[in-house]
Amino acid sequence: MDKNEQGPLAAIPVQALNLTLTRSTIKMLHSPSWRIDKTNSVHDLVICLTGSAEYEIAGEQLTVEPGYAMLIEAGTRFVGRATSSDLYTGFAQHFTLDVFGRVDLISQMELRRAVRLPRWDMLQQMARHYRESVPLSSTTLAQHHLFMVFLIEYIEAAFLGWRQQQEASVDNPDALSLAVMVAASRIAADPLDDEIVPKVLGSVPYNQDYFRRVFRRQVGLTPTKYQEFKRMERAMGLLAGGRSVKQTAAVVGYSDSYYFSRMFKHYIGVSPAGYKAAEKRHRDGQFPRGEEDGLVVYPILSRKRDAEDDAA
Incomplete structure (x- = not known):
């Protein structure tokens, strides 16, 4: 399974994604006798707040309980029924998620159909607010943004890997x-x-x-240099967490800590020791003049570095 500290969508530019809520949110309020058997033309994300239900989707038996999110892919028949004496509540949102407005992103990923959301303690109140505040007959800007939070949480918890890319013309x-x-x-x-x-x-x-x-x-980087940059990002977290430069170098795959330091400075713009010192100043509230907010944006790129990369 591909496990990405930043999530599987980290490498996709924000402007490339297009989320569309194709109808108003379905505010689920189902009695113990509730049954359903249907197929949707778009994707459907179901999040359970109370009660429970069982579903059969493409031959797979699934149970949905409070804190669970379940994806029903477009064109997939599903059969469901309530399984508790409590009301089965939550919400279901029909949506599309496209890259460049034309490529269905969901179809490019292998995902578990149903997962318990890891940060449910935080998300539960947001889910209740989403269910109660959305309009019955339309969609809103705030609704789109809040739903994207739930969708990303589901994808990160359910992600198994990317499907094999199909051969396509270089003109596409x-x-x-x-x-x-x-x-x-x-x-x-x-x-x-x-x-x-x-x-x-x-x-x-x-x-x-x-x-x-x-x-x-x-x-902006070759695949090999992009891997090196991601290693340096991993190193930043280790250094900020208190690891020494030598320990950090070993963890991210460099036996020579001096060579690691040169690579770190090349990609991040400051030496590992300088980065650790800057992090300490930030924690202590000792901000340099002109940086009263204490925030430094990494990597610190120079004109020389840009020129070198352009020539690579």
Whole structure:
């Protein structure tokens, strides 16, 4: 399973995603005698607040209880029934999630149909608010944004991996850009694997040299350099958590801590020791003049670094 600290959608630009709520939210309030047998033309995310229900979807038996989210993919027949004496409540939201407005993102992922949301203690009140506040006959901007929170939480909990990309013409920019996003997500999921780049490039349905050039143009780094950058991001978390430079270098795959320090400064813009010192100043509230908010944006890129990467 691809496990990405930042989630499987981390490598997909915000502007590339298009979420559409295709109808008003269904505010579930089902008695113990409730039954359903139907097929939807779009995806449907169900989140349970009280009670329970059993579903059969494509031959799979599922139980939904409070805190569970269940995805019913478009065009999939489902049969359900309430299984508790309590009212079966929650909400169901019909939606589409496209990349570039044309490629269905859900169909590109292997997902468990039903999962318990890991942060349900936090999400429960949000789910109740969502159910009670959405209009009965329309959708709103706030509703779209809040639903995206639930959808991302479900995807991160249910994600098993990316489906094999289908061969497509190089003249199809949408399919090619999606392949780059998936490749970047797979690299970011396991940047400490020395073989991740060859494995990812070996799975794409394009000429590898051509794909590397497109990856570099779209992501800003070659696949190998992108892996190195993701390793440095992992190192940032370790350094901020108190690991020494030598310990951090070993964890992210560098036996030579001096070489690791040079790589860290190249990608992040400051040495590991300088980064640890900046984090300590931030924690202590000792902000340099002109940085009263205490926030430094990494990586710190210089014109020289940009020129070097452009020439690479």
